[in-house]
Amino acid sequence: MNPVLEVKKLSRYFGGLKAVSEVDLSIAPNEIVALIGPNGAGKTTFFNCITGIYEPSEGEVLLHANGTTTSLNGKKPHAITALGLARTFQNIRLFQEMTVLENVMVGFHCRTSAGIMGALLHTPAALREEQETIDQAYGLLRSVNLHNSYAAKARNLPYGAQRRLEIARALATSPAVLLLDEPAAGMNPFETRELETLVQRIREAHKLCVLLIEHDMNIVMSMSDRIYVMEYGSCIAEGTPMEIRHNPKVIKAYLGEESHA
Numbered sequence: 001m002n003p004v005l006e007v008k009k010l011s012r013y014f015g016g017l018k019a020v021s022e023v024d025l026s027i028a029p030n031e032i033v034a035l036i037g038p039n040g041a042g043k044t045t046f047f048n049c050i051t052g053i054y055e056p057s058e059g060e061v062l063l064h065a066n067g068t069t070t071s072l073n074g075k076k077p078h079a080i081t082a083l084g085l086a087r088t089f090q091n092i093r094l095f096q097e098m099t100v101l102e103n104v105m106v107g108f109h110c111r112t113s114a115g116i117m118g119a120l121l122h123t124p125a126a127l128r129e130e131q132e133t134i135d136q137a138y139g140l141l142r143s144v145n146l147h148n149s150y151a152a153k154a155r156n157l158p159y160g161a162q163r164r165l166e167i168a169r170a171l172a173t174s175p176a177v178l179l180l181d182e183p184a185a186g187m188n189p190f191e192t193r194e195l196e197t198l199v200q201r202i203r204e205a206h207k208l209c210v211l212l213i214e215h216d217m218n219i220v221m222s223m224s225d226r227i228y229v230m231e232y233g234s235c236i237a238e239g240t241p242m243e244i245r246h247n248p249k250v251i252k253a254y255l256g257e258e259s260h261a
């Protein structure tokens with residue numbers, strides 16, 4: 001099947017450090033793909049390169065969505081979001097002083113059309129659009145089980161709930177690809193199990209594919225269709241959870257490290 005996202009020989013250097021070195025990665029429609037590796041392996045830098053936060057030093061990022069192929073190289077983060085790539089952050093980036101509902105409404109912004117003047121003048125079209133946005137945002141909050149907290153300030157939510165709110169905000173941009181950077185970090189075991197079901201439900205309901213960075217091996221092994229493993233900036237393995245679990249390089253680089261922890 002043709003990929004939705006195709007990354008070719010992506011590299012990113014910081015001075016003499018090769019944080020990401022010639023990484024190839026692709027995601028097919030409907031796939032859940034995990035990107036794993038020890039701390040400092042280059043996973044977040046890889047995300048930052050494909051979402052426009054960093055410019056890749058070398059390589060190409062192609063998005064095949066809505067019947068067209070677009071190169072994401074050189075595009076700004078907001079333009080990449082509008083093209084269909086949405087993400088959450090390892091260090092949560094919510095609007096802490098805004099309400100839970102408002103945080104999701106911001107996500108819809110790149111898809112609404114009435115414009116700032118319409119909103120300021122309270123034109124009927126703008127009011128109608130605002131109400132639709134509220135309804136849709138509330139619907140997304142319901143899907144991540146945060147609708148009862150819609151009026152709370154984001155900063156007052158527990159950590160795990162903030163991570164789910166970030167997912168809802170990302171979904172508001174109608175992505176073709178959802179990128180999650182350590183979504184289970186800070187979640188308790190119950191929330192972590194719920195997250196797994198949530199991501200699978202999102203994949204079906206929103207017809208998207210997911211690339212997730214995650215250190216929790218239980219989640220990675222049980223929910224991923226395929227896994228890429230990075231070490232010192234390079235991709236050292238790619239395969240199904242079963243293949244990765246038995247790959248000697250991976251055991252040495254990553255799982256081995258875990259078992260000594």
Ligand SMILES: Nc1ncnc2c1ncn2[C@@H]1O[C@H](COP(=O)(O)OP(=O)(O)OP(=O)(O)O)[C@@H](O)[C@H]1O
Pocket residue numbers: 014017019037038039040041042043044045046090
């Ligand atoms: N802006 C930057 N300037 C200089 N070095 C950076 C920068 N961002 C990341 N690095 C370095 O690049 C390497 C990869 O970092 P990165 O954050 O991508 O790792 P990671 O795989 O996400 O690790 P973790 O699992 O701890 O989140 C590290 O050595 C890091 O110190």
Ligand SMILES: [Mg+2]
Pocket residue numbers: 043044045090
């Ligand atoms: Mg990281």
